[in-house]
Amino acid sequence: MANDDFMRLAREEALRGIRNGHGGPFGAVLVRNGSVVSSAHNEVLRQKDPTAHAEILAIRRAAGVLDRPHLDDCVLYTTCEPCPMCLGAIAWARIPRLYFGCTRNDAEEIGFSDRQIYALIRDEPSTILLERISLERSSCLQLFHEWRNHGDHILY
Amino acid sequence: MANDDFMRLAREEALRGIRNGHGGPFGAVLVRNGSVVSSAHNEVLRQKDPTAHAEILAIRRAAGVLDRPHLDDCVLYTTCEPCPMCLGAIAWARIPRLYFGCTRNDAEEIGFSDRQIYALIRDEPSTILLERISLERSSCLQLFHEWRNHGDHILY
Numbered sequence: 001m002a003n004d005d006f007m008r009l010a011r012e013e014a015l016r017g018i019r020n021g022h023g024g025p026f027g028a029v030l031v032r033n034g035s036v037v038s039s040a041h042n043e044v045l046r047q048k049d050p051t052a053h054a055e056i057l058a059i060r061r062a063a064g065v066l067d068r069p070h071l072d073d074c075v076l077y078t079t080c081e082p083c084p085m086c087l088g089a090i091a092w093a094r095i096p097r098l099y100f101g102c103t104r105n106d107a108e109e110i111g112f113s114d115r116q117i118y119a120l121i122r123d124e125p126s127t128i129l130l131e132r133i134s135l136e137r138s139s140c141l142q143l144f145h146e147w148r149n150h151g152d153h154i155l156y
Numbered sequence: 157m158a159n160d161d162f163m164r165l166a167r168e169e170a171l172r173g174i175r176n177g178h179g180g181p182f183g184a185v186l187v188r189n190g191s192v193v194s195s196a197h198n199e200v201l202r203q204k205d206p207t208a209h210a211e212i213l214a215i216r217r218a219a220g221v222l223d224r225p226h227l228d229d230c231v232l233y234t235t236c237e238p239c240p241m242c243l244g245a246i247a248w249a250r251i252p253r254l255y256f257g258c259t260r261n262d263a264e265e266i267g268f269s270d271r272q273i274y275a276l277i278r279d280e281p282s283t284i285l286l287e288r289i290s291l292e293r294s295s296c297l298q299l300f301h302e303w304r305n306h307g308d309h310i311l312y
Binding site for chain 2: 003004007011014015018019021023024025026027044045048049050051056059060063064067068069070071077079080081083084085086087088089090091092093094095096097098099100101102103106109110111112113116117118120121122128129130131132133134135136137139140141143144146147148150152153154155156
C-alpha cells in the first residue's frame with residue numbers, strides 16, 4: 001500500500017466518526033513495515049473524554065498491540081495537522097514521521113481551538129485563559145531525588 | 157482543604173508511582189468545589205502507554221466521574237509543570253487554573269524530554285526530530301464539509 005491508501009483509510013475512519021456522531025471530523029492510522037497497526041477516529045463526545053483525539057487513540061491502541069510505549073518504527077497518517085496535545089503524544093511515542101491533510105488553520109475555520117492552543121503553548125496571545133501558579137517546588141523536587149535513588153527507575 | 161493539602165496529595169500519588177515502578181515521578185489531583193474528583197500518577201511503563209501521564213489520567217478519570225468532557229469548574233494540582241501534551245489536554249478540558257511544583261527545566265535535569273517537546277512545538281531548535289509532510293489536504297477538507305452538513309455536529 002502507498003501513502004495515498006493509508007490516508008484514504010484515515011479519511012474512512014473520520015467518516016465513520018462523523019456519521020456516528022462520535023466527535024470531530026478527524027481520523028488517524030498508524031503503519032509499521034507497510035501494515036496498519038491501529039486506526040482511530042475522534043471520540044471526544046462518545047467517550048466524554050477530552051483526550052480522545054484520533055491520534056491519541058491510534059497511539060494508545062498501537063502501543064497496546066505492540067506492547068511497548070515507543071513507536072519509533074511507526075508512521076502516522078492523520079487527516080488534520082495534530083494539535084499540541086497530539087503532537088506531544090507523537091513526540092513521547094518517538095514516532096519519526098507523520099503525514100497530515102488539513103491544517104490547524106483549517107480546523108480553526110470550522111470552530112476548533114487547535115491554533116489557540118498552539119498560541120497558548122508558544123506564549124503568544126491566545127483566547128484560552130489558563131492561570132499557571134508555581135507552588136511548593138522544593139518539596140516536589142524531593143520526588144525527583146526519591147525517583148533517582150529508586151533502584152529500577154527507567155527513563156521513557 | 158487548602159492548596160498545600162491538595163499538592164501533598166499529588167506528591168503522595170507520585171510517591172506511589174515511584175515505589176511501584178509505574179513510570180516517571182509525577183502525580184496530579186483534580187479538585188472541584190474543594191473536593192478531590194480524581195488523582196493519578198504517571199503510568200507510562202505500567203500501562204505501556206506513552207500518553208499515560210499523571211495529568212492525562214487524572215483528566216480522563218475526572219471526565220469519567222463527571223460524565224462530561226469539559227472540566228471548566230475544576231482546578232489541577234500537579235507535581236511538575238505539564239508537558240505540551242498535558243497542557244493541550246488541560247486546554248481541551250477547559251480547566252481554568254493549575255498549580256505546579258517542579259518546572260520543565262527540572263524535569264530535563266533528570267532526563268525527561270519536556271523542554272525539547274516545548275521547543276518542537278514552538279518551532280525552536282529541538283533534539284526531537286519529527287518529519288511532518290502535507291498530503292491530500294483537499295480531500296481531507298471534504299471531511300470538514302461532511303461534518304458541517306451532518307445534522308447533529310457538536311463542537312467541544
